[in-house]
Amino acid sequence: MRHSLMGQYILRRLLQAIPLLIIITVIVFFLLKSAGDPLAELSLDPRITESDRLLKRAEYGVDDPLPIQFVHWLIGDDWYVRELELPASDTTFVAPNLCYGQEIPEGERVTLTLPNGTEQVTLIKNNQCYRVFYQRNDNKGILRGDFGMSLARGRPVLEVMGQALPNTLLLGITSYLVIIVFAFSLGIFQAIRQYSFFDNVITTISFILVSMPIFLVALISVYIFAVQFRKWGLPYLPVQGMYSVNTDYSVGDLIRHMILPVFCLAAISVAGYSRFVRASMLEVINSDYIRTARSKGLGERRITYVHALKNASLPLVTLMGLDIPFILAGAVVTERIFSWPGMGTLYIESLGRLDYTVVIAFVLMLAIAVVIFQLITDVLYAVLDPRVRYS
Template identity: 45%
Template sequence: MDVYADNPSVSQEALDQMKVALGLDQPLPVQYTKWVTAFVSGEWGYSIRTARPVTTEIAERLWPTVLLGGSSFLLALLVAVPLGILSAVRRYSSVDYGITFMSFLGISMPVFWLALMLQLLFSVHWRILPSAGMQTIGDGSLPDLLRHLLMPALILAFASVAGWSRYMRSSMVEVLSQDYVRTAKAKGLTERKVVYRHALRNALIPVITVVALDFAGILAGAVITETIFAWPGIGRLFIESMNGRDYPVLMALMMLGSFALVVSNVLADLAYAAADPRIRYD
């Protein structure tokens, strides 16, 4: 309502009629009950900026975010876990120090700065990758999509790899010092079998928690990355709605973010049981 209240051309009588039409003249508990009921039933209202249904606005942006987030998540997972294992197995070596240095560099490096540097290098100087968007107008082919996806996916993956590899190393170092690991080595098993068959599953338990929480954030929308690369996803929709004071869309996005967090925690619990058979949910 404050969007219209700030407009001098809207009379007080029109504001009062609008309050009645929107149900804002009713007590807060009644308003909240109606809002929850409507949200659960999929009636999320209309966007103030575009006058389109909120569900339509979000549905159009959901696939780009899932594509970007899923790609960066898989890439980060495939890189962070082996790096963490290698750093733990070769701890206090030059390899460990190199991985540690790169990890701390990635953790401390601002994402927006790295994104701008990649755009400057690959899009401005070398002109081999597009700087923004999801596809070239009039193209829409798979290679064109992958070229647009590469830089934002690398940015998101780099930020995740830096943190996940440190958690993986810390957890693996702790597991490798356990008695059963030393027993496995004493039996003559190769280092590869000891690490991947006996130590890895137990070392994954703490890492799963961190990965699950980050996964929820990725699904909720990478706000900075999507804005810099003009990626038409949930994160960019959030910024546009915030700048346009589009409260129905903002509320829906916040609820979806909460839902993604709950889903990621459920998936983490299932992953615990898969990683460690001793964990059971009765």
């Protein structure tokens, strides 16, 4: 019966997430589109002809009305034909690149496939211009698993993100494991030794870290562990990229490059979570059933790690589960400072270049991650606490 209710609950939550994702997508799409023309810089390059510029704008559909662009982003535009005119003065571009030097007779319609095989272009030469009917064959839309082409890089969005995502996952998962180990260890240690010297020291450091923005933690870490350690003649840590230049890309070199980014991502979260663990442990340790367990002669270690920790961790499950996507998103600043080639660096670069296809895909991925981890958190919470009812 309980498993049936769990299945119904998961299905209900997934259905509720669909309109939420649609709303997020619409808002982000129109906000980014209102930021400016991503292909405006083409008009500043004297090497690009008017025909080049017009065909590139037709390729990405940036001159279509915003609602039409949104529909094309959802379901693709491989069925849509755009009509434009190219000046005949640019025949040096039209002839070699579109029809391999062939002269198009006056008024004759010629249908061509571009060299990459992704677009169909129909040309009609008329007086001093070419009338072009342009249709793409490769843009299927996100509902068919196609997130389009990166405007800045000229490659599929999924391919661009696929190169950066593993690097961010490596950094994020490692940071999260460090957070779990140190947050629970420090929180339990502080709760057992409440108001001791070590408890006060850890509390002070935690308050300092929680009050600091992540970029400040990163800059201080670079100054101490890279700049000053090098001045003092101590082994210093690298601060740029994933590997050193002219190396064999060893695992040891990768770990050295990960130390500072992982520390910056984990430090603030460890400080905050350890305070929650401490407070929850103190509340549970002083409860009646723990005193009963002590009166029965159970060992202090068994009481702490078997009876107290399970109940004390319940509030942390929700908090940490919801923070997982934002720990990955928080890598945006850290990756930028340490030149880590992950999703954060890709996001900042794409935002600066108005590469809205990549930015929207990043935001949509983050929204989906929030929905999934929130659902996992709710299910895990119910597993740990049988009192929770799915109905």
